[in-house]
Amino acid sequence: MASDAEKRAFLASLPCDAESVLSTLTSIEDVWWVAAAAVAAVRTGTAWLAADAERVLAHALERSASFDQEVQAVLSKDVDRLLAWLDAEPDRLPRVVLRRKLWHMRWLLSIPLSRSKSALVETDMARLSDIPLLEHARTLCLAGNERALRALLGTNASVALCLYPHRFVLLRLLLTCGGVSPDHLMQLRLLPGTHLPVADRESGAWVDALGSFALWTEHPGMVSALARRGAATHPPAPPPPPPALSDWYMDVIRELEGRWGLVDAAFALAQAGERMGMVPLRAARDELAFLHMLVYELHAEAWSVSTLRAAKAADLVRLVVSHPAPMSETAQRLRDAVLPYLQHGTYADAHTLHAYSASALGVHIALMVLDTLSPARALPLVSAMLSWLDKEDQMRLTLVVIGAYDATDRASLAMYADMLRDVPLPDASPSPLYLVLSRAPKHDALALWKCTHVASSHQLMHAVRDVRVLVDMAQALAPIRAYAPSYLWGDDVHRHRAHRMAVELVQHALTQRGHERAALERILQALAPWIGTHAPYLPTECVRTLFKQLLLARAPILFNEVVHALPHTCPKIAALLSHEDAEALVLETARAWTEQAPTCDPLHGALQRARDTLDAVPPSPSVNAELSFLQLLGLLHEHASPLSPKDVRATSRLDLLARVLSSHRDAYRTAQPLARACMINEDDDVRIEAMLTDAAAASGDVSAALRSCDRLVTRVLSLDHTQHTEAYDVAWRTCFQLAKQPWMWPDHRAPTQVFGHALRLAPPEHISTILTTLAPLAVRASHPPTIPRRDAQPTHAWSRLLTRTEEQSTAQLLDSVATQHAPNAARMARSLFDMGAAWWNEAK
The missing domain is CATH 1.25.40 (Serine Threonine Protein Phosphatase 5, Tetratricopeptide repeat)
Known part of the structure; x- marks a missing residue:
């Protein structure tokens, strides 16, 4: 038996190696001194291996194991008598405290041992051994040391049972503040709901072996009794467990995402909970999966669950398609992420879209894409999305895309043609749906889609065949001038737009200096297949309008050359515009120019254009008549006629001459032309x-x-x-x-x-x-009277006499002569009668 001097020498030699400590402790018979010396040796042995320290503590625990049976017997009989039992002997309280210290230090050594068998004793083992077990576990969770917590729990079931009421708080700290991955916790069997074959069916990490541990060390009754004697702290009361595991998971998920912004951790926890059979977490999993894609793939770091729920579907689609990614990747993301989320997600306008099928939602997504991106980027994406849709929705989307968007670049037209590559051309009059859509408001894709939504499959197919004509027509005209198929698809295409197209095409041809004829013939050849008697083909009047615009552009020679070459260059156009039609068009245009002139001046611009227009066809009776009319206008202008060409055409030519002769005294001298x-x-x-x-x-x-x-x-x-x-x-x-x-x-x-x-x-x-009138001439011939002249002009009375009507008698006329003119009128009448008598006598 070791003396007190030897014991003091041993304590003075600390720290020393573990083998020396074991050999010395083995030689000492005082069990409780050995226990206290073991604690002191491990606290100072910071250079020891953790395994050596664990052997020292195990030796001390084994030497004092008989005390456990005594304490367990008291706890099993009556917990309320524990405090009296501790006070019965003065050594019991220190021994209980020392025994708990041994167990506590041994549990702490499990942390370095879990990392490596060659791990050293922690430098702060002395401080840690004085910290309560729950506080130490909370510190491990705050530090994110999940392996240490798992090692601590796995050392003995007493620790697991002690910390079990606080598992929800500890794990929440571990997931949120500690930042530990839920997958990692699941591997360590720490997540609540990890159903493994253990007694409580809750978690094998918290309870390993129910029959091989000293329950009294962390028994609540023992801890309360020690706290009343100042040997331990009162353990905090555990919070009430959540009503359901899914509620705890949802709370942690909200904290991870909302407070800490750890979308990946929240998503992983939702996945883990769903894998464990928690169905209420499925909606949160889907929402976090979409948010995870936005944050970590599209780098939308500012987005959160609240932002996601306040956003509209168009905002989500805009965010996805605006990301600079390959088109195939964007299309795949729309199908795999956006479409499922719009079907079941919680966003601002979810109530308007949840009722739609997946195919109808695909159409809506395509319309949102077209509203967000330029046609050059949007059309390839929409074309890739067609494979998701039903056949009817494919036709609806095709009609809406072509009808509501005005892309004119060649790439877009090629995409339109690719969307309709398997659609035949129409062989009948336009479908009712085509006509309805032609009257619908353009650039409103949703309105067009609603119009097509009530149409049958047959009507949709017929309308798509009609639209094929518009796309092919736009492609044919693309090398000349870019037109969107939606521009050609209008209710007024037979009136206004055909006229406007003709004007623009003629202007394009005339800009090709030196090659105007070739350019115009190319235009006619491009238009020829698309001119018909009904929509969607261009109206036959388009040909006449085009040539009329050529005349209005003052290109009569080009008009003449192209018209004469039509049977060889474009027979179909020649059948629609014969030489007689061309002549009638020239005459109509010339007359239109003529009627626009406000004067008959041949130098007026409108009359000059009319004269130039008549050069577009060879001479003919009708053309010569119009030229004569223009010449007549020039002659009228020489006589200062105030009439306009429109008035001249509406007035008889003899009346025109009469007006000229009556307006000027000497007009008869120059009126022969x-x-x-x-x-x-x-x-x-x-x-x-x-x-x-x-x-x-x-x-x-x-x-x-x-x-x-x-x-x-x-x-x-x-x-x-x-x-x-x-x-x-x-x-x-x-x-x-x-x-x-x-x-x-x-x-x-x-x-x-x-x-x-x-x-x-x-x-x-x-x-x-x-003869009666001639009689007086004979008298005048034999007796020439002297007729007084009054300014070489007859009087008014004499003029009325000469211009009398047959019904009037000479006496009536003479009665109307004024008094002052009566003598002169009588003399002139007498002279006329004498002249007539003389002429009559000579004739006899």
């Missing part, structure tokens, strides 16, 4: 010469009047009397009226000759009237 231009019918020259004769006579130009009268008689005698009765009537009346004006003639021979013409041309029933 205008008179020739006014001749339309065969006997118009008779009427024209009559008008010139009257005009010359009214101006007092006897010689001009006689010349016109002679031409009048010559012309009328060349006409057949039976066919031109009106011409003869005009001729004799003109001669008669001219001869009845004796004041004009210097002698009696001229009027006698004119009266002769009147007698020759007049019908028999008017001969007596003429």
Whole structure:
């Protein structure tokens, strides 16, 4: 038996190696001194191996094992008597404390031993041995040392039972503050709900071997008794367990994601809970899976569950497709992540989309993609998405994409054609759905989709075949001018847009300097297959409009060349525009230019364009007539006519000549070219010469009047009397009226000759009237009267007398003569009667 001196020498030698400590402790018989010395040796043996320290503590525990049976017997009988039992002997309380210290230090040594068999004793083992077990476990969790906690629990079931009521708090600390992966905790059998074959069916990590441990060391009754004697701290009361494991998981998931921003940890915990059969976690798993994709694949670090729930579906799609990733990867992400989330996720407008099928949701996603990206990026993505959809939704999406978006680049047109590559061309009139969509508001994809949603499969197929024409037409015109198929798909394509297209295509052709004809022929060849009698083909009037625009662009020579070459260059267009149609178009255009002019000035721009337009076709009667009309306008302008070409066309030409002759006193002198231009019918020259004769006579130009009268008689005698009765009537009346004006003639021979013409041309029933009028000429011939001249002009009374109607008598006319003019009128009448009598006597 070792003496007290030897014991003091041993304590003084600390620290020393473990073998020396074991040999010394073995030689000492005092069990409780050995236990205290073992604690002191391990506290100072910081350079020891943990395995050596564990052997020293195990030796001390084994030497004092009989004390465990005594304590267990007390606890098994009556826990309430434990405090009295401790107070019964003064050595019991220190021995209990020492025994618990041995167990505590041995549990702490399990931490380095779990890392390696050659691990050293922790340097702070002395401090750790004085910390309560629960606080030490909490420190391990805050540090994220899950392996230490697992080693501590696995040392003895007493520790597991001690910490078991606090497992939810400890594991929450380990997952949140410690940042430990849920997968790792699941591997270590630490997660709640890890169902393994152990007694409590809860977690094999908390209880390993129910029958081989000293329950009293951490028994609640023992800890309470020691705390009352100041030998231990009161253990905190454990929080109440959650109503269900899924609730605890949801709380931890919310903390991980909402407070710490650990989306990956929250997602992993949700996955772990679902793998353990917790169905309520499935929705959280799906939501966190989508958020995990946004944060870690698309680098949307600012997004959270709250942001996700406040976002709309369009915002989510926009975020995904805006990420610079390959198109195939983006399409796969839309299908694998976005589509499932929109079906079952919690976002702002989920109530409007949850009722849709997966195929209909695919259509909505495609529309959102088209609203977000440019057509060049969106169309390949939409084309890849078609494989997800049902056949009917594929046709609906095709109609909506082509109808609502105005992409004109070649890549987009190629994508349109690829979407319709297996669709045949239509062989009948347009489908009702095509016509309905043509009237729908453009650039509203959702409205178009709703219109197609009620259509049957047959109607959809028919409409898609019609749209194929628009796409092929746009592709054919793309090398010339870019048109979107949606531009060609309009309710007014037969009216306004065909006209606008013709204007733009002609302008494009005319910009090809030196190659205008070739460019125009290429345009006609590109348009030829797409001109028909009904939509979606272009209307046949488009050809006429195109050539009319060519005329309006003042290219008549190009018009003539292209029209004459049409049978060889483009037979289909030639069948729609014959030479007669071309001539009618030229005349219509020329007349339109003419009617736009406000004046008859031949130098006016509109009249010059009309004259240039007529050069577009070879001469013909109709073209010559229009040229004559333009010449007539020029002649009218020379006489300062205030009429416009529109008024001239609406007025008779003889009336035009009459207006000119009446507007100017001497117009008859220069009116011959205008008179020739006014001749339309065969006997118009008779009427024209009559008008010139009257005009010359009214101006007092006897010689001009006689010349016109002679031409009048010559012309009328060349006409057949039976066919031109009106011409003869005009001729004799003109001669008669001219001869009845004796004041004009210097002698009696001229009027006698004119009266002769009147007698020759007049019908028999008017001969007596003429002869009655001629009687006074004979008297004047034998007694030439002296007729006073008043400014070389007859008086008003005399003029009325000469211009009286047949129904009026001479007396009536003389009665209307004013008093101051009566003497002069009487003298002139007497002279006329004397001249007639003299002429009559000579004739006898």
